[in-house]
Amino acid sequence: MSEVETVVVGAGLAGLTCALQLAGHRREVLLLEARDVAGGRTSSWEERGMPVDSGLHRVLGCGTELPRLLRRAGMSLDEVVYWEDELEFRTPGGTRAVLGASPLYNPLRTLLGPLVSWDLLAPWDLASLVPFLTAGVARYLADPDGLDRFSLSAFARRWRVTDTAVGNLLVPASAGVFFLPPSRYSAANFFGLLVPALPGIHRTRVGAFRGGMTEVLADPLVAAIRARGGEVRTGTEVLGVRMDLGAAAPEVTGVDTAAGTVGARHVVVATDPGNAQRLLAPLARHPWFRRLLSAPTTPAVTVQFELDRPALPVDRTTFGPGTVLAAFSEQSRTTFPHAEGRLSVILEEPERFLAASEDEIAKTVIADAARIGLDLDRHLLRHRVVRYPHDFLSLEPGHLADRPSQHTPVRGLVLAGDYTRQRWLSTMEGAVLSGELAFQELEQT
Incomplete structure (x- = not known):
């Protein structure tokens, strides 16, 4: 069994932020990511030969947390x-x-x-x-x-x-x-x-990414963590958090992975809410965790079309009220310049599409796109669907109190993610801020 001071589970923005701060303060840190690419819900990869990303993300210039994170890593927001x-x-x-x-x-x-x-x-x-x-x-x-x-x-x-x-x-x-x-x-x-x-x-x-999000955002953050002495392992799924629940005060002792157990004094769970619920399931009887572990989640489904020409004359965020196209954008001049035409669409009420086939989803979107003046059918080359069954904690009324703080009553266990309590709820800014707050919590222990 290997040993490390702190394990951070999940290389999304929350985990990357926390790990970068720990490494920058000469704290021993191991960042584990289940997927082969870093970025979590701000990631990009190739799927069956087509470059895709985790969804249509936009940066708002009024935030301060993401620009601060990038400066720590030696980047600027305008580069990204x-x-x-x-x-x-x-x-x-x-x-x-x-x-x-x-x-x-x-x-x-x-x-x-x-x-x-x-x-x-x-x-x-x-x-x-x-x-x-x-x-x-x-x-x-x-x-x-x-x-x-x-x-x-x-x-x-x-x-x-x-x-x-x-x-x-x-x-x-x-x-x-x-x-x-x-x-x-x-x-x-x-x-x-x-x-x-x-x-x-x-x-x-309103800003679009200048390339795939893993390429322009996550990978440079990983490089900065490694340059400061931190370790990052992708393709390493955490199967469970090891805890001593029989002690007078429950405490973490490490994590289990498919490659073996990693002992740790501190564990930061920085995953999406669905995976956080899975990893923390042994605490279901603890009153502090009960609300989080029973909280419903909100999914997200994105369909991404590669076309033989741009779907729109300008790359900009577009809304389609009255259709299933909640938000969409042409991206062939910005994020995916390799493509002649590239349209990414976030679907409204995604629950109805979680179990649908890719072709069924594409057919529905193409039909609704025609209602708002977009001719996709004649110019479609290929498409891919990306689904996140547990993208956010429920955003419906009555669930604000489900959000936990970064501090937990289990010694050594800290939470990070845009679902936690902080001033930027369910956003990239919130993910970064939660990672910073998780680091501050660790600094006090």
Whole structure:
């Protein structure tokens, strides 16, 4: 049995952040990743000859955690991200609107776009959002768990948001980010994204990755960890966390892998929530873990099309309210420049697609894409589907309290991941911040 001071389980952004901090502070750390590539839910790989990634990810310029992480590794955000700074909306009713998404870098379209896109949002629709947003921010700051009793649509009705504003803004905002319609999406999760962004709202931007996420983001972080003396092993699945539950105070003793047992004083579980529930199952009778281990999760399903020409004239994030295309983007000029055409689509209400075949999913998406002016069928070369059955802890009302802290009552056991309690819920920023908080927890022991 090998021995190490700290094992970090999972090489997503949370695990990479924690391991980089430990290695940078000369702490002995072993980072284990089950898959052959690093990055977790921000990863990329080749699947049956086609380059794919884990889903359509976008970076918001108002965050501070990811840029700080990259600087620690000797990178800058501009090296990793191509800034689009626009959002497009397409509806089956024929609405086409392009709005700016950067007050600082694209001010005219950002400030004036909603005023000239009357078919998307009329002035009275915009006005109806003001009391809703004001009340939501105040309620989240004062009582987030109380706000979590409302769905986003119920809270919007309470504040008399117009049906058009709900359909053309709140539907794509909820479905495009977390794949659920506003009737199933907690108002606390919505404002949990908005509130942390407010201090840097003037810096808001929308950025696409300049290549596969493992290539441009995860692998450089792995290299930085190794350069500081940390060890990273991919293709090494952790089968279980070893714990002494019979002691007066339960404590971790290491992890079991297919290659053998690794003893450790500290174990950081930095996986997605589904794998965290699996690894922590022996603690099901412990009252502190009971809520986390019984919490429902939210899946994600992405379909990625390679085409013989671009599906859209510009690479930018696009929303398709009223279709299964929650959010999508042409990526042949940014993330996948090898392709003549490349469209990645996040599906709304992904539960219905978890058991469907790839061809069934593609057929459904192609049909709905035609309703919003995209001709995919005649130009399709190949497609791949990526499914994550447990992408997030449930984002539906009533589950905010399921989120655990990084600190646990088991000595040596620390949690990290965007599902844990921190100010950036269920985001890349949240994953990085949770990894930083996990490191700080370890520093105190």
